[in-house]
Amino acid sequence: MTQTEILWKYQEAESELDRLKKELESTPERQKLRKLRRILQEQTEKIDDYRTGLKEKEGEIENDLVKLEALLKEYDLEQDDLNIMMEDEECTAEELTECRKSMENLLRRINSLQRSLTECQKFIADTESAIKETYSKGSRTKRDYEAAKAVVETERSEHQPIVDKAQKTVDMIGAQLSPELLKRYKAIKKKHPNPVAGVQDNRCQGCGMSLPMTAIKKISSGTAMIECENCGRILCC
Ligand SMILES: [Zn+2]
Incomplete structure (x- = not known):
């Protein structure tokens, strides 16, 4: 057998190995496991966002409380002022109105802050219950994930000997190839999944390009390794 013919066999063995590996990677349980992993990830991210x-919000509440305390203090002072002013006979009606206006203004700000605090508290309560719900969903997902993982492990251990056998075949054929040729094959494989192409009707079966007669002769005699000028695949009769 020529090196090119062995290479052809090597390609066949390798694609069988790839197929087996792919088959193992794409079982329904594998797909389920990947989906569950994605859901788990989303749930974790959601909880992080909630946190x-x-x-x-907690920072906002802290700020609001500081502001509220200052406003209440200010309001108390205004109240004291008003009490004094009311007992002061020299105090004019305008001054009293001014003081009351200032107190009303303070009261509006106090009320608005209290509303904002109530909203913050509602937000916190809602977020905490959302976290709880997400946690409970998450633990269900985790349970399903662990179950699927166990099935996948079983599948893997059942399938592994078949993959190992296919790998052994690849290695065995590979050992019959010159290291340079194998290196070239691997380099071409980066571009084409099937680096070796057959020749039919004087055309490269990889890309369909018509081949010169000199190349066909060399390939048929098995004297040289020829690469397709167009796609770069190694040609085999
Ligand atoms: Zn080609």
Whole structure:
């Protein structure tokens, strides 16, 4: 057998190995496992987002509470002022109105802050229950994930000897090839999944390009390794 013929066999063995590996990677249970992994990832991200939202809200509440405390203090001072002014006979009606207006303004700000605090509290309660719900969904997903993983492991251990056998065949044929040729084959494989192409009706079966007679003669005699000028595949009769 010529080197090119052995290479052809090598390609066949390798594509069988690839097929077996692919088959193992694409069983329904594998697909299920990948889907569950994606869902788990999404749930984790969701919880992270909720937590970030909670932290921001907590910061907001802290700020609002500081502001509220200052406003309440200011309001108390205004109240004291008003009490004094009301007892002061020299105090004019305008001054009293001014003081009341200022107190009303403070009260509006206090009310608005209190509303904002109530909203923050509602947000926190809602987010906490959403986290809880996501956790409970997550634990169901995790359970399904572990079950699928166990099935996939069984599939793998059942399938592995077949893959190993195919790998052994590839290695055995590969050992009969010159290292340079194998290296060339692997380089071409990066571009074409099937680096060796047959020749039919004087054409490269990889790309369909018509081949010169001199090349055909060389390939048929098995004296030289010829690559297709167009696609670069190694040609085999
Ligand atoms: Zn070609």
